[in-house]
Amino acid sequence: MASNTFGEVLRMTTFGESHGPAIGVVVDGVPAGLELDEALIQRDLDRRRPGQSSLTTARRESDTVEILSGVFQGQTTGHPVAMLIRNSDAVSTAYDDVKDLFRPGHADRTWLDKYGIRDHRGSGRASGRETACRVAAGALARSIIARAGMRVMAGAVQIGGVRASTFDPQAVWASNARSADPAAAPAMEAAILEAAARKDSIGGIVECHAEGVLAGLGAPMYRKLDAMLAAAIFGLGAVKGLEFGAGFAAAGMRGSEHNDGMTPDGYLTNNAGGVVGGVSTGQTIVFRAAIKPTPSIASPQTSIDTSGNPVTCIVEGRHDPCIIPRIVPVIEAMTAFVLADMLLLARGDRISPKKEFL
C-alpha cells in the first residue's frame, strides 16, 4: 500500500534509505507562480543536518539539495518540485554488528515483521535521515504560508529534566540545544552531554507556535487542522505525545475556565491552542510534542537476535544522544506543510470566497 505520501492538496512523496545513493522528495500541488526560495530550503536543511555541534551525531552530510523540476526562471510552474539529496558519509559496515539482532526501541523488529526483509544499513528507510526530505518540503511550504502572513517557530521546552521557563523563538537557533529559553540552554546542553557520557540518551518536549494563522483553516470532519497536525507530528517515530493549548491540563479544568471568552477586541485566552472544532481561530496555534529518548545507546541492553535467541545489544556507531536539537526543524517543517496544505484546501470552501489567500 502506498503510504509515502503526505498531504491533501499539497502532497509530498518521499523516498530513499539512509545508506542508499540518495534520498528525495517530490512536492506536488504547488501553485504556479510562487517564487521559490532555494536559500530558505538549504537553510532549513542545514539546521537539521548532522554534525552541527558536539551535541549531535558525528555523521557528516552536507545535505545539499538539488532541485530537479517544477521551477522555471525562479518561479514554480504548477508541476511537481522534485528535490534530491545525495548520501555521502554512509558507513554501512558500522551496522554489520546489528544486522542480525533487534535493537530495543528501534523499528528493526516491527518492520521485519511487516515486510519480511530488512535493510539494516543505518536502519534503511526507518532512519531519521528521511526527515531531511520533510524539511525540504516544509521549507517550500513556508514560502507558501509566508504569502498569507503565517510563520512557524519551534523550540525545546524540556530536555531530560531541564525545563524552559519562557518560549522565545528568537533564541532557539542561537542554542545548540535549540532551547526556547536562553536561560535554560546551558543546562539543557549539559544534560545532553552528560547522557552521552553515560552512554545513554534523553528525550524532551518541543513546543511549536504558528503565528499569523488565518481563521478558517482545517476541514471538518476528517481533515481537521489539529487532526492533520497530529498525523504529521505522530508521523515522526520519536513522538510519543502531543497536546494543543491547555492540552492534558484541560482534563482537570472546568468549562468556565477552559472556554476562551470573546470580546470585540479578540479572544480573552487561548486554552484551545488556536483550533476549535478542527478549524483555526486566528490565534496562535500552540502545541507541544513529547519526544522519547534516542533508542540507540552504547550501554548493554537485553534483546534477541532475528532467530529469537537472547543477546546483549550494544549500539555502537554515530548517534544523537538526544534528538531534540535536530527534530525542532522537522517539527517546524511538518507544521508549515500542514498549514500550507490547509491554506490551499481552503480555497474551495465557498462560492464567494471572502478573500484570496495567496
Place this chain on the structure above:
Amino acid sequence: MASNTFGEVLRMTTFGESHGPAIGVVVDGVPAGLELDEALIQRDLDRRRPGQSSLTTARRESDTVEILSGVFQGQTTGHPVAMLIRNSDAVSTAYDDVKDLFRPGHADRTWLDKYGIRDHRGSGRASGRETACRVAAGALARSIIARAGMRVMAGAVQIGGVRASTFDPQAVWASNARSADPAAAPAMEAAILEAAARKDSIGGIVECHAEGVLAGLGAPMYRKLDAMLAAAIFGLGAVKGLEFGAGFAAAGMRGSEHNDGMTPDGYLTNNAGGVVGGVSTGQTIVFRAAIKPTPSIASPQTSIDTSGNPVTCIVEGRHDPCIIPRIVPVIEAMTAFVLADMLLLARGDRISPKKEFL
C-alpha cells in the same frame, strides 16, 4: 474539499446534521463474506446515545440503525454498507437564542469564518451527534478485527479531579461514568453531577487498550499506526491531548529506561504503548486522550454576537455536563476502525505473506 471520509482501504463517509432529517455513514472497502453483526452495531450505538443516565443530556434519541445496503443473507457483499439513523428528538427552537452569537469553546465562530454560513440548530454538523455514525462504522470494524483476534476496550481514567487507580475494562459499562476503575466510579459520577449543579462542566482522560493486535500493522512513512490513530482521535473535537505508552513521561526518561527490552519470551516492558516505528509490536496498544470540559454551560460567559458586539452568553438546552461517558464508545469505535483499516492494508505488504489475516 471533500473531507468527510476517513480511512485508507476501509473508508467511512459520514453525513448529516444534528437537527436535519437523519445522519448516516457509508462504509466502503468492507471485504465480502463477513458476517455482519447488527446487534453489535446497535449495542455500541446504545452505549453512545443520549439519555442513558442522569449524567447525560436529556435529549432522547433511540438511535436505531437502518442498514440500507451491502449485506445479502447476513453477509457483506463487498459493496458499500450504508447505515442510516433518523433524528427524532430535535428541538431546534431551543437554539434560537444562540443563533446570532458565538458560544465560547464551540465551533460556531470558526466554522462561520470558514463557510460563511451556519446551521445553528443543535450546532448543525458540528454537533457531537455525528459521532453516532463513527460508532456504527466502528462496530462493523470490530467484526473485522475480531476475526484476527483483536479487541478494543476504553474507559475513563480521570474525570475532573478524580483519577482511576486501575484499568479494568470489565467494569466500564457497569458505571454510568464509564470509569475504568470501579472504586473511583462513584466519585467520578459525583463530580459530574456536582459540575452540572454548578451550571458548569468538566473534562477528563480516557484510556484505550487494543489487545491481541497482530505485529506488523501500520504503514510507514505516512500511514503509521500511531499517526492514523492520532488523526482519528484528534478528529474528535473534544480531544486536546494524546499520548502512547509512557507518553509525556518519556520526555523525562533515559533511553536505557524507556527502551523496551526483548527476550525470547517477549518484551520486558511496554513503554512504547505497542507501536514502534509506526508499526504494531504485537503488545497491547495503550493510549490516553485528554478530553476538554463540555463547552456548553448554563453560566454566563463573555462573548460576542455575529456582528462583533459584546454579549453575555448563557447556553440553555440539554447538554452533557461531561462528555466522557459518551465519548468512550466513540474512542473505541475509531480505534477499531483504524485497526481494521491497517489490517486490510497489511494484506499488500509482501509477495509471500506470512499468513492470511482474515
Place this chain on the structure above:
Amino acid sequence: MASNTFGEVLRMTTFGESHGPAIGVVVDGVPAGLELDEALIQRDLDRRRPGQSSLTTARRESDTVEILSGVFQGQTTGHPVAMLIRNSDAVSTAYDDVKDLFRPGHADRTWLDKYGIRDHRGSGRASGRETACRVAAGALARSIIARAGMRVMAGAVQIGGVRASTFDPQAVWASNARSADPAAAPAMEAAILEAAARKDSIGGIVECHAEGVLAGLGAPMYRKLDAMLAAAIFGLGAVKGLEFGAGFAAAGMRGSEHNDGMTPDGYLTNNAGGVVGGVSTGQTIVFRAAIKPTPSIASPQTSIDTSGNPVTCIVEGRHDPCIIPRIVPVIEAMTAFVLADMLLLARGDRISPKKEFL
C-alpha cells in the same frame, strides 16, 4: 478496497442495490453558499427513471429524492449533501430463475469470481439502477458549472443501424429515443421496438457536448480532463468505446489536417474536441460513447450455471431493449460532475488566479 467514490475535489460516494431498501449518494466537497436546485435534481432523475415510455422497462419507480443533509435554508453549507432514493417496485422473485446461472453479457460471473457472493435480485449492485445516484449528483454539479456559464447536453446519434445527421440538443427530450436528430427519431424508436419484438436488443452511440467551458480545466499529468471524462464514461458498464473530437478518424489524418489552427478570433476547427494536452481549450467539448446492446434478452442463449453445467438462458423480466434513452441523462450527469470537479480543482492552479470561477 473502497471503490465507490468518484471525483477529486468534488466527490460522490454511492451505495445501494437494485432490490434493497434504498439507493443513495453522498456528495462531498460542495462549496458552501450554492443555491441548491432541488427541482433540477428531480427533473434529471425523471429523465432517467424507468417506465417513461414504451421504449423502456416496465419497472415503475418514482425515484423521488430525499435530501438528507448539507443544505440550510436552501443553500449548501459546505458539508456533505446526502440524497436518498427508496426502491419501491422491486420484484425479486422475477430473478429466481437466473440466480444459479450466468446471464451472457452480465456481470453475474465476473462479480461472483471477484467477491464469492452474489446478490442476484435484480443484479444487486451491478444493476443500472445505481446510475440514478450519479444523475442526482450530476444535477447538483450542473448547478456548480452553471455559475461559470457551462452546460452539458447529450443525445443519441446512432441507435442500432439508424444514424443521426445533425446534433440538435433542443430536440433530445422531445424524443422518446432521446435522438439528437429529430428527423431520425422515428426510425430510432422503430428500431428499438423492432428489437423488442424479436426478443432482442440494440445499442448505439451517444454524443455529448459541453458548452461554455472555461479554458484551463483539467490537471496534467494524471487528472487530465479527457482522462477523467474517460474514467467517468467507461465507469458505465454499457460503454465499449469513447472518442473525442475527430476521434478514431484522427488515426487517418495528417498533422496539417488535424491540428486546430488559431486566429485572433479563435480556433479554426475543433478536431481536438475541446481538450489539448489534457486541458480544456475553451471550445465545446465533444465526445461520443459507443453503447453496447442491452445484455438482457428473452431469446435463448448458450450459457452455464454457477456449477459450470451448460444451460439455455432466457432472461425474462422487465428490461430495456435499448439502454440509450436512459443512459443519455447519465452521460450528461457524469460529464457535468467531472467539469464541476475540474472547475473546483482549478482554483488551486496559481498564486494569483486570473479569475474567480465561482
Place this chain on the structure above:
Amino acid sequence: MASNTFGEVLRMTTFGESHGPAIGVVVDGVPAGLELDEALIQRDLDRRRPGQSSLTTARRESDTVEILSGVFQGQTTGHPVAMLIRNSDAVSTAYDDVKDLFRPGHADRTWLDKYGIRDHRGSGRASGRETACRVAAGALARSIIARAGMRVMAGAVQIGGVRASTFDPQAVWASNARSADPAAAPAMEAAILEAAARKDSIGGIVECHAEGVLAGLGAPMYRKLDAMLAAAIFGLGAVKGLEFGAGFAAAGMRGSEHNDGMTPDGYLTNNAGGVVGGVSTGQTIVFRAAIKPTPSIASPQTSIDTSGNPVTCIVEGRHDPCIIPRIVPVIEAMTAFVLADMLLLARGDRISPKKEFL
C-alpha cells in the same frame, strides 16, 4: 492540486521537464520481496527512447535509469522505488523561435491558460519525454503481473492509411514501425517517411492485448478495470479514442450477437474485450487506441502569438513524424501498471480469498 500520481494501491508519481536536469518516477506500494528485474526496465526504456531508427526524432538520449531506493540485495523492500533518468541532449535554444507563439495541436496555449507560466524549452513538462517515467514504472509492474502469469503486448494496427491484417505480437519489435502485422510493416514505415518528407505527420491505431489475466480484477463501481485503463490511456496526450473488444462496432450489433456465450469449456466469443461489468472475465483483454498525428510539423500553420497576434508557425527541430513507434511501449507500460494495481487491490476482495495472487 496534486495530479502527478497515478494508481490506487500501486502508485507512480512522476516529475521532471524535457529540458530540466532530469526526469524521474517514484513507485510506491510495491510489495516487499519482489525480485526487481533492472534489465527489463532498461529494455523497455530502450524501446521507447528517441533516436532508435530513421522513423523517430534525432534527439539522442541514452535514457539510462538509476534506481535510487526501495531495493536491497536485489529485492524490493516495500518502500518506494525511485528511478531517475538524466536529460542529456536537450537543445533548448532550438525552441527560442516558438517561445512566444502557440503551436497548433500542442498544449502551449491550454497550459498557459491554466498556469500562467510556460516552460517553452522542449515543451517543458508537456513533452512526451515524461512518458519514459511511465515506461520505467510499467516495467516494474510487469514483474508483478508476471508472477500471476499475466503479460501485455501491443503493436500498431494502423499507421496513416495502412492497416494491419493480423495481430502478431512477436513481430512488433522486429519492425521499426512496431507493426503488429509483419506484412504491413514496410508500408507503414514508408508512410511515416513519406509524411516526414512532406514536412507533415501521421497518426494511427495501437492495439493492446493482455493475456493470462486472472478473472476478478477491477473494482466496481468507480475503479472498474476498463475505466482505469481508460484513464491511463487517455492520460497520453496523443490518444483521441479508445475501444474495448467489439468497441464502436458494438453500437450496431444486436444483443444476441454481442453477448459472449459461455460453455463449460469457456466463452464462445470475446466481444467484451475481456471486461464485463468493469471486472476481468479471464479472457484476453483487447483494446485499441486512436493516436492523433504528431502536432509538430515543419509546414506553415495558422496560429497566434502569446499576445494574440496572427503568426505563421513552422515547428523546426527534431520531432517524430509519427508517434506510434514510440507510444507502443508506453501503452504496454500503462496497461501493465493498471493490471498490477488491480491485482494488488484485489487482495482485499473477500474474507477467504480463493487464492493468493502473488
